[in-house]
Amino acid sequence: MSEMTRRIFFGSLRRRRGRVVVAICAIALGASLVVAALNLRYGIKERLARELRSYGANLVLVPRTEPFLKERDLVILEDKRLKDRIIGYAPFIHKVAKVDGKDVVLVGARFSQLSKISQWWQIEGRWPEKENEALIGSNAASKLGLRLGDRFSAVHKISQLSLSVTGLLRTGGAEEHQVLVRLETLQRLTLLDGFLTSILVSSPAGKELEETVAILQRAWPRAEARTLLQVARAEEALLARLEIFLTLVSLLILTAAGLSVYATMSTAALERKVEMALMRALGGEERRVAWIFASEALGMGLIGGILGCAAGLLLSEIIGLSVFGSFIFPSLLSLPIGLALGVGISLFCSLWAVRRILALQPAVVLRGE
Amino acid sequence: MEPLILLEELTKNYDGKVLALDRVSLQVYPGEWVAVMGASGSGKSTLLNMIAALDRPTSGSVWVNGEDVLSLSEEERARFRREKVGLIFQHFYLIPYLTALENVMLAQYFHSMADREEAAQAVHEVGLEQRMSHYPSELSGGEQQRVCIARALINQPKILLADEPTGNLDAENEEIVIAIFRRLHRAGLTLLFVTHDPQIGTQADRIVELEHGRILPTFPAKALRSI
Numbered sequence: 001m002s003e004m005t006r007r008i009f010f011g012s013l014r015r016r017r018g019r020v021v022v023a024i025c026a027i028a029l030g031a032s033l034v035v036a037a038l039n040l041r042y043g044i045k046e047r048l049a050r051e052l053r054s055y056g057a058n059l060v061l062v063p064r065t066e067p068f069l070k071e072r073d074l075v076i077l078e079d080k081r082l083k084d085r086i087i088g089y090a091p092f093i094h095k096v097a098k099v100d101g102k103d104v105v106l107v108g109a110r111f112s113q114l115s116k117i118s119q120w121w122q123i124e125g126r127w128p129e130k131e132n133e134a135l136i137g138s139n140a141a142s143k144l145g146l147r148l149g150d151r152f153s154a155v156h157k158i159s160q161l162s163l164s165v166t167g168l169l170r171t172g173g174a175e176e177h178q179v180l181v182r183l184e185t186l187q188r189l190t191l192l193d194g195f196l197t198s199i200l201v202s203s204p205a206g207k208e209l210e211e212t213v214a215i216l217q218r219a220w221p222r223a224e225a226r227t228l229l230q231v232a233r234a235e236e237a238l239l240a241r242l243e244i245f246l247t248l249v250s251l252l253i254l255t256a257a258g259l260s261v262y263a264t265m266s267t268a269a270l271e272r273k274v275e276m277a278l279m280r281a282l283g284g285e286e287r288r289v290a291w292i293f294a295s296e297a298l299g300m301g302l303i304g305g306i307l308g309c310a311a312g313l314l315l316s317e318i319i320g321l322s323v324f325g326s327f328i329f330p331s332l333l334s335l336p337i338g339l340a341l342g343v344g345i346s347l348f349c350s351l352w353a354v355r356r357i358l359a360l361q362p363a364v365v366l367r368g369e
Numbered sequence: 370m371e372p373l374i375l376l377e378e379l380t381k382n383y384d385g386k387v388l389a390l391d392r393v394s395l396q397v398y399p400g401e402w403v404a405v406m407g408a409s410g411s412g413k414s415t416l417l418n419m420i421a422a423l424d425r426p427t428s429g430s431v432w433v434n435g436e437d438v439l440s441l442s443e444e445e446r447a448r449f450r451r452e453k454v455g456l457i458f459q460h461f462y463l464i465p466y467l468t469a470l471e472n473v474m475l476a477q478y479f480h481s482m483a484d485r486e487e488a489a490q491a492v493h494e495v496g497l498e499q500r501m502s503h504y505p506s507e508l509s510g511g512e513q514q515r516v517c518i519a520r521a522l523i524n525q526p527k528i529l530l531a532d533e534p535t536g537n538l539d540a541e542n543e544e545i546v547i548a549i550f551r552r553l554h555r556a557g558l559t560l561l562f563v564t565h566d567p568q569i570g571t572q573a574d575r576i577v578e579l580e581h582g583r584i585l586p587t588f589p590a591k592a593l594r595s596i
């Protein structure tokens with residue numbers, strides 16, 4: 001861009017900044033919702049697919065009516081009718097405890113069994129081995145300010161437990177917010193020896209899975225068996241509704257943005273009429289002068305689009321964390337789409353104003369009055 | 370000598386109703402200073418617009434500097450305007466968000482490339498070196514018109530066309546602007562300008578008087594002065 005081009009562009013923009021800022025905000029708002037919707041769509045879908053693919057576990061057992069499952073009932077899973085339908089399983093107990101005055105979910109697990117059905121987990125450090133060792137989800141670690149090797153204590157009611165961090169955990173799921181310790185350790189802390197809150201089960205997928213659920217249900221009536229696919233479906237349904245909502249709202253806002261650009265550029269066509277006629281009289285070609293005029297719309301679209309992309313990424317992370325409990329891996333495709341949308345709407349809604357500029361007759365405009 | 374401007378049987382009929390120019394023929398030679406006079410609505414601005422390739426006549430022909438202006442395409446007319454003529458208007462028409470210097474550079478920008486040094490020199494020549502970085506709203510009417518003159522001259526046009534350049538100026542500023550015109554005339558530039566004021570008209574070599582779109586028989590301005 002030459003110096004003069006820049007001066008004309010920014011000079012006019014600054015002069016009309018009130019209206020221009022409103023139009024930019026409208027474009028940014030519209031673009032941000034579209035970017036957020038796209039990002040959530042790809043991010044959550046991708047995460048769900050990844051979890052389903054890599055979940056060794058595809059079933060979860062939870063108590064049906066009572067608050068807990070009994071650990072000794074685990075023998076049911078060793079029964080020979082179920083034995084060859086189950087590749088592996090891992091029992092858990094969940095309890096909220098306080099660390100450093102902050103609430104955090106403590107999870108008791110049998111690590112030897114858990115590690116077999118969660119091979120995709122990324123662990124920095126190692127799995128806990130001893131009584132007082134813990135694996136910490138990456139979010140929990142940053143919330144509690146803990147690093148590898150740190151010592152801390154967890155308090156539940158009047159009991160206390162001192163622990164050291166042997167590993168940091170990344171899963172893309174809820175585990176990132178949790179602290180994992182040995183099953184017996186947590187049972188003892190919470191005085192819940194022999195009790196469980198859930199069991200993850202890995203079994204062959206496909207049609208067999210439904211049969212396995214039915215058999216489990218009959219063999220262990222106090223437990224309710226759910227496929228994790230159902231959990232994922234519920235999230236998918238939530239995502240679909242959220243997507244429809246975001247799409248509708250962004251359509252509305254994009255329409256408003258279009259109207260705002262239309263109004264701004266139509267006013268500009270009036271306000272800059274003499275200026276544009278003068279440029280023509282000074283020997284500027286029609287098309288060049290029209291471009292000088294349209295560059296304002298292009299600028300608004302670009303700035304609005306860029307701001308919208310940034311805001312949209314932020315928005316999708318906020319929704320991802322608060323609704324789906326996980327970070328969204330930003331979809332790179334959403335950025336060019338957001339930008340193109342901003343520029344496209346801005347230019348499209350300026351067409352009428354640009355046509356008025358093209359139709360200007362310098363001799364008539366410059367007659368004065 | 371070839372005329373620099375050659376108009377033949379030029380007619381402009383607006384909407385088939387207003388006959389703004391009626392078979393006007395005119396020759397202007399290089400270095401001449403011609404004043405176009407006449408009552409309001411007699412077609413003075415229309416005549417200037419034809420020569421500047423800002424408007425097209427209904428019939429007739431316009432030759433400027435050996436070019437048949439009417440045969441030019443829209444793009445060639447734009448090129449013609451930036452290369453061959455310098456335009457000055459009664460209403461100054463400066464871009465409000467550009468400084469005095471930048472308003473002059475604007476004409477360069479459409480011509481070829483903005484050149485700050487050269488533009489500064491042009492602003493200097495109309496006596497505004499102290500006002501270069503002022504915006505039009507910070508300049509007096511006379512100063513604004515001088516910026517317009519610098520802008521009209523920056524691309525070294527063959528002809529300077531001015532439509533009532535002093536129409537909005539007080540006597541003092543009028544004198545400054547006319548003095549600049551006199552200097553340009555002495556330097557050999559061809560000047561064609563519209564005025565209502567006989568005092569100013571008599572400074573030109575020749576007065577062309579329009580009435581209802583027709584040219585009255587011409588006479589040398591010097592003859593008028595001696596009356």
Ligand SMILES: Nc1ncnc2c1ncn2[C@@H]1O[C@H](COP(=O)(O)OP(=O)(O)OP(=O)(O)O)[C@@H](O)[C@H]1O
Binds near residue numbers: 383388389408410
């Ligand atoms: N674009 C136009 N459409 C219709 N009529 C026009 C147009 N431009 C000029 N006219 C008419 O043509 C006639 C000549 O106009 P022109 O502007 O050339 O007069 P002028 O001599 O410059 O007058 P003034 O001294 O008031 O500037 C006038 O009657 C005017 O109303």
Ligand SMILES: [Mg+2]
Binds near residue numbers: 414415
């Ligand atoms: Mg006029």
